[in-house]
Amino acid sequence: MEIFIDSDKLKKVLNIVARAVADTKTNPVLSGVKIEAANGRIVVTGGDEEITIVREISLGDDKSERILEAGTILVPIKYFHELIKKLPNQTIINIKKNNRQINITAGEIETTLSGMDEEDYPSLPRFSEENGVTIKGSLLIEMIKETQFAAAKVNSRAVLTGVNWLFSENTLTMIATNTQRMALRKTTLNSTVSGSFILPVKALGDLVNSIDKHQFISIYPSENSMVFKGKDILFYTRLISGTYPDISRIIPEESITELVVSRSLLLQGVDRANLLASQWKHNNVTLSLTEDGKIQVASSTTEVGQITERIKVQDVNGDKSLKISLDGKFLAETLKSINEEMVSLIFGGNLRPVIITPYNKKSTLHLISPVRAS
Amino acid sequence: MEIFIDSDKLKKVLNIVARAVADTKTNPVLSGVKIEAANGRIVVTGGDEEITIVREISLGDDKSERILEAGTILVPIKYFHELIKKLPNQTIINIKKNNRQINITAGEIETTLSGMDEEDYPSLPRFSEENGVTIKGSLLIEMIKETQFAAAKVNSRAVLTGVNWLFSENTLTMIATNTQRMALRKTTLNSTVSGSFILPVKALGDLVNSIDKHQFISIYPSENSMVFKGKDILFYTRLISGTYPDISRIIPEESITELVVSRSLLLQGVDRANLLASQWKHNNVTLSLTEDGKIQVASSTTEVGQITERIKVQDVNGDKSLKISLDGKFLAETLKSINEEMVSLIFGGNLRPVIITPYNKKSTLHLISPVRAS
Numbered sequence: 001m002e003i004f005i006d007s008d009k010l011k012k013v014l015n016i017v018a019r020a021v022a023d024t025k026t027n028p029v030l031s032g033v034k035i036e037a038a039n040g041r042i043v044v045t046g047g048d049e050e051i052t053i054v055r056e057i058s059l060g061d062d063k064s065e066r067i068l069e070a071g072t073i074l075v076p077i078k079y080f081h082e083l084i085k086k087l088p089n090q091t092i093i094n095i096k097k098n099n100r101q102i103n104i105t106a107g108e109i110e111t112t113l114s115g116m117d118e119e120d121y122p123s124l125p126r127f128s129e130e131n132g133v134t135i136k137g138s139l140l141i142e143m144i145k146e147t148q149f150a151a152a153k154v155n156s157r158a159v160l161t162g163v164n165w166l167f168s169e170n171t172l173t174m175i176a177t178n179t180q181r182m183a184l185r186k187t188t189l190n191s192t193v194s195g196s197f198i199l200p201v202k203a204l205g206d207l208v209n210s211i212d213k214h215q216f217i218s219i220y221p222s223e224n225s226m227v228f229k230g231k232d233i234l235f236y237t238r239l240i241s242g243t244y245p246d247i248s249r250i251i252p253e254e255s256i257t258e259l260v261v262s263r264s265l266l267l268q269g270v271d272r273a274n275l276l277a278s279q280w281k282h283n284n285v286t287l288s289l290t291e292d293g294k295i296q297v298a299s300s301t302t303e304v305g306q307i308t309e310r311i312k313v314q315d316v317n318g319d320k321s322l323k324i325s326l327d328g329k330f331l332a333e334t335l336k337s338i339n340e341e342m343v344s345l346i347f348g349g350n351l352r353p354v355i356i357t358p359y360n361k362k363s364t365l366h367l368i369s370p371v372r373a374s
Numbered sequence: 375m376e377i378f379i380d381s382d383k384l385k386k387v388l389n390i391v392a393r394a395v396a397d398t399k400t401n402p403v404l405s406g407v408k409i410e411a412a413n414g415r416i417v418v419t420g421g422d423e424e425i426t427i428v429r430e431i432s433l434g435d436d437k438s439e440r441i442l443e444a445g446t447i448l449v450p451i452k453y454f455h456e457l458i459k460k461l462p463n464q465t466i467i468n469i470k471k472n473n474r475q476i477n478i479t480a481g482e483i484e485t486t487l488s489g490m491d492e493e494d495y496p497s498l499p500r501f502s503e504e505n506g507v508t509i510k511g512s513l514l515i516e517m518i519k520e521t522q523f524a525a526a527k528v529n530s531r532a533v534l535t536g537v538n539w540l541f542s543e544n545t546l547t548m549i550a551t552n553t554q555r556m557a558l559r560k561t562t563l564n565s566t567v568s569g570s571f572i573l574p575v576k577a578l579g580d581l582v583n584s585i586d587k588h589q590f591i592s593i594y595p596s597e598n599s600m601v602f603k604g605k606d607i608l609f610y611t612r613l614i615s616g617t618y619p620d621i622s623r624i625i626p627e628e629s630i631t632e633l634v635v636s637r638s639l640l641l642q643g644v645d646r647a648n649l650l651a652s653q654w655k656h657n658n659v660t661l662s663l664t665e666d667g668k669i670q671v672a673s674s675t676t677e678v679g680q681i682t683e684r685i686k687v688q689d690v691n692g693d694k695s696l697k698i699s700l701d702g703k704f705l706a707e708t709l710k711s712i713n714e715e716m717v718s719l720i721f722g723g724n725l726r727p728v729i730i731t732p733y734n735k736k737s738t739l740h741l742i743s744p745v746r747a748s
Contacts, residue, residue: 079649079678086646101679108668109646113679272460272483275453294482304453305475305487 001071002096003037004064005057007087007106013044013055014081020206021077022048029120033077035095038070045121046077047236051203052124053210054234064092073097074118080104083111125236127227132220133167133191137230138213143174143185146337146364148204150176150183157242162198164244167191167221175247176201181330182247182367183337197221198244203237210235251367252348252355257318260359261295261311263343267335269309273299274328276307284371285328287345289320295345299328314342324350324370331356334366375445376470377411378438379431381461381480387418387429388455394580395451396422403494407451409469412444419495420451421610425577426498427584428608438466447471448492454478457485499610501601506594507541507565511604512587517548517559520711520738522578524550524557531616536572538618541565541595549621550575555704556621556741557711571595572618577611584609625741626722626729631692634733635669635685637717641709643683647673648702650681658745659702661719663694669719673702688716698724698744708740 014033022030027049034045042057059065073095087093087106094105097115104111144163152160156178166173173186211217211230220227221239228235273285277299286298293316300306324347335343340358347354356366388407396404401423408419416431433439447469461467461480468479471489478485518537526534530552540547547560585591585604594601595613602609644659651657651673660672667690674680698721709717714732721728730740 076678082649083646083681086642086649088642108685109643109681109683111646111650111679111681114677268460268462269483272457272485275456275460276485303488304450305485307457307483307485309483311482 002068017046021046052236074116152178159242162240198240257347259316269297283328288323376442391420395420426610526552533616536614572614631721633690643671657702662697
């Protein structure tokens, strides 16, 4: 195997693939990145036990990039990526296999890395392109960002550490919850796929990092895995097995108070309140309404101090005696995940979950359960 | 005590002072920042066991900033700094002492922090302004940056963990060494001060962060401490006691090979070589000369690989059979500390220290001792 390739292109692809490559000692072959050159195509593959990224590099027309000899190599990603990153930009790199050694040359820089046995690298799972859904990259990234933060962290029920993707006729709904808060994002799409799938949060982060927001991405779900296909990328992830809880029952239907407020002003206020709430187990931040119809954000920590601020609301309806304590960290994360400038807060009572949505947009819905103020 | 002060000005000063404030439990009072308001001046003081920074804030002319009641407060820097950072920019902050409570108000944001007893804060050491030296801030910062990195890390002889400042008639010389490498920077200045002082590296980092490069700084050394005075700042640091070794004897006077090379090209080459040298105890990187008069930079790690690159030199004189192994990390740090684009490397032999200087500039001199190649 011998290729000539532009250093900038290789850097860009390795930045994407390297993030996903395992830093594992249980399966050393996964610490490598595979480069295949054949039929005018160079394909870079890397991943871990959960995901695999396959990225194609298209060669330029001017013959400075070319495949001199087809073949496959497997090199330790750590050294290979660090080395390629440190090579000059806008240079042609020559990569050549020499028995188990990989020679990497750029101008007067000559490097040899010990290769790994490419035969040991796991082959890609087969998948069918019959049953799929196509979605714009930017929408997919937006939906993932609006939900994944709400999933449970480690040491929870396995299904809750992932994000539930529900395909039903012409609709995709993403849901994440850690039982104290929930994020839900829905979209309509042209789809015949149906079913419920649970995607690991780490895979979703790598997916967002890997796909081009301007491309259309095709999604092919199967029982154990999901495949994402773009113009020059294939992204495989394993699914989390198990049954995701039905959250439709927990969304409150009655409200006693509703208000509309600037997302950024509320977020800044909650951020400040979190300073003095951070010593609490639950980051208690208390929301209430003032007599003149402002929303008041407050927190306190004994022996340190207290903070109270009032924020003008655009609109408020219903019971003004509301007073509710929430986990300020959950509230800040929720507000950060929303793109719109105005948000609606819908309260069902002091002990009921709060609903937070972008103003006048029903496709995104967040729930945060109250904590008992001490 | 009650003051009105611009949020941007207070943020800027706290960013400087907070870096120096102790995160200590041995002397809790040092975890506070002291704010004194009197005679139209607001003075902010913070530090740790080793250094103290005193920064004055000048009030604007338009009366929106003012001292309503003179006095002094001491507040925990951690909460106070985090809070002030999160307050809106271009706002007037009202700070008011209310018994042991400190009220901080900005518009609709009302905060109360528990104060500390300002009587407990250590008073500043006295110093004499009789015997001092004045130096431009930018030159002082440059000299510190060119030397401090070469000092020994913890667990060495105490004197070597600092930087030696030698004042003699009209000259200031800064020297740092960890016995394997040394950095020296000299300047002429109008001075009657003389003596040898050892400054702690952490204090030098805080000093660089604290002073304005456009201001002139007066330096007042005494037996145990050194004081730096600028237009709106006083910076105190304790000195390290002990006798600094005389390094004048170890600078080699004979050379067998001298060359001039681009600093950035050599640094990039050493950076790459360090990738494959990093598994070694000493980060061995080998320098040699090629037959066509280039400098060759090489390293290798068994079972991982090797790298060799050749860099064009501007000028080379003397013995071309040179081959010397250095700690690549020391070499990279040295090259990074130099501002000039061309550097001279002067070799006294395979087992003698290498001298590195900016080309045609004798006021800066670096030494790196060779390591034995395995």
